[in-house]
Amino acid sequence: MDTGFIGKKSSAAGGWGALKSCGKRLLESGTPLSGARTMLKANQPDGFDCPGCAWGDPEHGSSFEFCENGVKAVAWESTEKRATPDFFATSTVSALRQLTDYELEANGRLTHPMRYDPASDRYLPVAWEEAFAEIGSILKRLDSPDRAEFYTSGRASNEAAYLYQLFVRIYGTNNFPDCSNMCHEASGVALRQAIGVGKGTVLLEDFEKADAIFVIGQNPGTNHPRMLGDLRRAARRGARVVVFNPIRERGLERFSDPQDKIEMLRGGSTDIASHYLQPQLGGDMAAVRGMAKVVFAAEDTAVAAGLPPVLDHDFLAEHCIGLADYRSAVEATGWAEIEDQSGLTRQEIEQAADVYMNAERVICTWAMGVTQHIHSVATIREITNFMLLRGNIGKPGAGLCPVRGHSNVQGDRTVGINEKPPAAFLDALEKRFGFAVPRADGHNVLAAIGAMLDGSAQAFIGLGGNFARATPDSALVERALRQLKLTVHIATKPNHSHLMPGEVSFILPCLGRTEMDINSAGNSQLISVEDSMSMVHGSAGINRPASPHLLSEVGIIAGIAEATVGSGVVDWRELAEDYDRIRDLIEATIPGFEAYNARLRKPRGFHLRNAAAHREWNTPAGKASFASGPLPQETVHQRARKGQGRFALQTFRSHDQYNTTVYGLDDRYRGVYGERQVIFIHPDDLKALNASAGERVDVVGDHDDGIERVARDFRFVPYDIPRGSIAGYYPELNVLVPLGSAGEESDTPTSKSIMVSFRKREAA
Missing domain, CATH: 2.40.40.20 (Barwin-like endoglucanases)
Structure with a gap:
């Protein structure tokens, strides 16, 4: 058999391998020197927010941190390669569909707005105003606004996302399928139920104070490499890092920091995980319940021996409800069931629980390895239960940390991209703008695909992303898109979603995160994003746009909105000319954004207050709530x-x-x-x-x-x-x-x- 594709694994994450890979990607971009200069402005107060992951930036000192993922993202965006109208003229859509994702996007940045021509099976250039007019005309002819789906990728800025939701709600629907539906939706649902807010409760500096960090269903070495630096620093000062992951991932075993000159010169690395447990797929909930079982047993032993309690009784009495029912559920779960479902031994689980009990401050992080199961909400409730037992929410060095993927997936949800919007937000929109806001829940991703397939949805607009490749059941999604009356994709590079056109299809090229966004007065526009720690950062591109024909995401949304709903309620062009005005509207309609424009321009931005981090529980009972359901019947x-x-x-x-x-x-x-x-x-x-x-x-x-x-x-x-x-x-x-x-x-x-x-x- 051909095994030539299997080679040596890196001995550690990061290190010289990361430097070599970054150099390779910068060379492939055709702009290695400018790409390197661009990276020096990533996550800087006077630069742009990295278009990669949503890991937080330090609030103190220099925030420049070497990140292989960020270098690749910047090189990918700042490439000198261009997908011009000539690129589309030489290939039919049917031919382009045979390319792999890598081959297709390797053709570079889109330069002109394009419209699909069914007769030639090619995309042809189109004028911006002509595109906006036709899109608006088709949307207005639909017999109901609910016939249209408005997708959002996590790369969209707060300003673009807010303007998008405002346009769509004036249009008359809450159909907002977005990337949150495919990644951390379970985190939001579970945390709102348990602690009253659907976000994590930690700040980046909490990782400097934690005694133990539990990493569940997550691979930071590939998905958010800057997190490895924080785990490395924690491990080196003696914090225990307990990993639950079915796969042995190199980044969670050892990490060589490319910014540590001595470590690089010596070829050394730092061990990350003190304990590495490999549960079976779907077995995380059982593993966490097993640890809780150990904690309750230790509590009983301590009480019987007259020793200090293991549980934080003061915290539990003041801040929590449902503990007795949860303990009953744990005691009713036998070790045989826990071991069988988790795939771990009792001894392994007891060792992990010992780390938890011997730590005063514990952080628990997780990602899609937890959230993309049938019982994900129940699993995150179980994680929260476990953290509540010893008061590890709402104190320094402790808390819950769902780690988001794309750079602004959390921010987009904060500013209104939500198919089930809170009534208070809709009330605020109605009061500020004076239009009748749609109240019925809209479509999430799966509901949107279902509506496309059964014909009840007839139009799709994608604000970034690659919907057809990100979603499940690829063949069905291709069929769903191709039977629509209208598909519109706002993008920086060609991707496979563009090759599944409806009756009328547009590709609208936008500016990238690294590029200057200049208004008609010649002023550089500032956008903002929110990271996984609820820090809101400013971002301003520094590179010249890939093409003079590009518009910003905000400009494209404004153009479609004006052509569709007119300017009677909102002056779209005025907002697109000055993003400060959009931020004024966010401040007026969303709590937490007071003095938005002033605070955004401070180095490092500002933190959106998290009530649960202050032990204020916005739940029906006014307290953090234990869940007491059984383990899944079967994983x-x-x-x-x-x-x-x-x-x-x-x-x-x-x-x-x-x-x-x-x-x-x-x-x-x-x-x-x-x-x-x-x-x-x-x-x-x-x-x-x-x-x-x-x-x-x-x-x-x-x-x-x-x-x-x-x-x-x-x-x-x-x-x-x-x-x-x-x-x-x-x-x-x-x-x-x-x-x-x-x-x-x-x-x-x-x-x-x-x-x-x-x-x-x-x-x-």
Whole structure:
């Protein structure tokens, strides 16, 4: 078998490998020197906010931190390559559809607004005003505003997102499918139920004070590398880092900081995880419940021996409800059930619980490894229960930290991108602008796709992102988009969503985060974003735009809005000319943004106050609430082992991609080079299948809805992963994620809970 694509894994995350990779990406961009200069302004008070992840920036000192992910994002955006009208003239849409994601986006930045021509199957250039007029005309002819879907990517600024939601609500709908629906929706739902706010409670400096950090279902080395610097500093001062992750991820084992000259020169690294536990897919809730079981047993032992209690009784009495019911649920859960569902031994769970009990200040972080399961909301409630037991919410060095993906996914939700908006926000809009605000809940991502498929939705506008590749059930989503009357994509580069045109389809090119946004008076515009720690930062691009024909996201939204709803309620052009005016409107309608413009211009921006971090609980009972439900009746790995040759699959990123953007074909942390169609599998599972490393197979989805789902031509890669669980990259494997499988209460696609089997590869 061909195993030439499998090579040596990096000995540690970061280090010289990160520097080499960054240099390679900067060279590929064609602008290595300007790209390097641009990086020096990333996350600086007088520069731009990194277009990569949403990890927080320090409030003190210089915020410049070397980040491989950020360098790749900047190089990708600031490339000198251009996808001009000539690029589209030489290839039909059908031909472009045969390119991989990497090949398509490698053609560079979009330069002109384009309109699809069905007769030639090509995109042709179109004037901005002509595009706006036609889009507005089609939207106005729909028999209901609810026939249109308005998607938002997490790269959109606060100003663009607020203007977008304002336009759409004046238009008359709350149809706001957005990337939050596919990642941290479960976090928002669970945390609002438990503590009254759907955000994390920590600041970045809390990581400097924590005695222990629990990292659950998260891979910061690939997804938010700057977090590794904070984990490294915590580990070096003696904090314990406990990891729960089915996959052995290099960044959570060891990290070599490229900014530490001595460590780099000596070829050294720092151990990150003090404890690395590998639960089965979907087994995190059982593992956390097991730790709670250990805590309650230790409490009983301490009380019987006359020792200080393990639980924080003062905190629990003053701030919490539901403890007795939760304890009953924990005691009713036996160790056999916990071990079977988690895939961990009692001893492993007890060791992790000991770390928790011996720490005065604990932070718990998690990401999509927790949120993309059927029972994700219940799992996050269980995590919150566990943290409440010893008062680890609302004190320095402790708290809950859901780590978001894209740079402003949290900010977009804060400023109104929400298909289920709070009544208070709608009341504020109605009072300030004087129009009848739509009150009915709108569509999330899965509901929007369903509406497109059944014909009740007829138009789609995407503010950034790559909707067709980010969403589940790829073949169905392609069909859904292509049967619409109108598709509009606001983007910086060509992507596969653009190649699934409706009857009328536009690609509208926008400025990137690194580019100057100059208004008609010649003044540079400032935008803002919110990170995972609720810090709001200013951002101003420093590079010349890739094309003189680009408009900002705000300018494009304003143009569509004016053509669709007119300027009777809002003067869109006035707002697009001065983003301070948009921020004035945000301040007038959303609590927490007082003196927005003044505070934004201070170094590091400002923090949006989190009530739960101050032990103020905006819940019906006015207290933090324990959840007392049972463990899931069955997890994906428990279902999989009932059938011969069935496996539990999770999708994740390679180290050379960010969301659906593929920067390259290597994943050096996992030892895979020049290949993306791979399946990571335990060596003993390979033997049981009578297969070998490098062998190619088709992966077949196993969802009981009568739809055949097949991911063709994937190679096996032996890896340290629990038996019965496998993993591979999205978006290539999204074809296997069924629309009909969604998180309870969150309605998030279950991209970490996919039942599959293998069959012999079919000939092309």
